Amino acid sequence: MKKLFPLLLPLMFLFGCTGTSTQTPITIKTVNNGKALQVTGFDPAIINDIGRDSSAKAWETLMAVYRMPADTSLKNLQPVQPGRYVIKDNVIIFTPDTAFNTQQTYFFRYYNFEAGSTLTDLIRSHSKPGTLHYTDLIFKQ
Template identity: 50%
Template sequence: MHKTFRLIAFLGCIGLFFLLSCTQSAKQPNTITIALTNNKTSLRFNGLDPGVIGEVSRDTIGKGWQGLVPVYRMPADTDMKNYQTEQPGKYRVVDSAVVFTPDTPFAANQTYFVRWYRFESGKKASDYLRGSRRPGQTQFTDLIFKQ
């Protein structure tokens, strides 16, 4: 009985070692940059994953980009950022970048922000255990720019 227990513990340790050695290493998340283009009438997103660009570009409804990189007008009270409506406009793929052109031009001296949702980050169980992520929470970064 004692030898059987040691054998099971030994095999369990080997199995655990095997499972841990076969996990994929974490990919570096994409880092995007934004810049005003076309005489400050459009916003260009660089650094998006080419696979994501290809998938979202096949979206027939056309709302895919607003779910990934929506553009918002910054309110006077920045605590109200989460309650802003998205800037309406058109997204198009140019070369390896995405260009957003708003329906109404960006206002002079007005601050805007892009909420970049990072769906790939923070999906490990250890992130939940450390408390850096909660179920249902999506990671995002706000990129601020001014016209």
Template identity: 75%
Template sequence: MKKYLPVCFLLMSLFSCTETSTKTSVTISPINNGKALQITGFDPAIINEISRDSSAKAWETLMAVYRMPADTSMRNLQPAQPGRYTVHNNIVVFTPDTAFSAQQTYFFRYYDFSAGGTLTDLIKSRSKPGTLHYTDLIFKQ
């Protein structure tokens, strides 16, 4: 067992040295009198890669808008709000197929595929490999 200790130490130090911080600062704001949602803060390389695919399903792998249910514990079961995603100068604009309701609360969920990607992240967060990390931003018209 003692002869494997230096190898384990070496592997742990390699994983911690290659760790990079890719913290994003994603923000949302309503535009066009509340008819669309402006999304900023994503890595331009990721946005440009996804914008090559015109289907909404490609966008929903990274981000999506949902109606907030009355029972907020059911938010993971909500279908994504259908709509169109467009990109201009690394800013994503989501325009729903059906206008946002004035009294309805919505949430914007974006996935951070880099979170939990290193061994150190998994140990610190006690996440399971393959677990998706996401953030919900709540908004109301």
């Protein structure tokens, strides 16, 4: 048994570090004749916790809507599209202060603060500890 232990240890480490993700994918779509953005797929517990804070800044730290610049390399320099976030049946509805322009492309950026938190996440993504992981979803009205 002592001879097998060194061989079993790396296998136990690998199986212990891998996990199956059953997380629902985040989806967006315009609603209310293109006047609002509907966001689904976030964990209801997290959404309701954020919803307790009525300030838009709380929402913008985890998710925000931006105008897509003509030069997409400048995406990270865009100001946040101001608006109001409302939760209805575990769905987030974002209504901008100024209506979405039909000729304009927008993107919804959401941050995943749990990504990169484990050693295997860092190895798989080639990320540095402490870096923020986000996803951009592009949409038009």
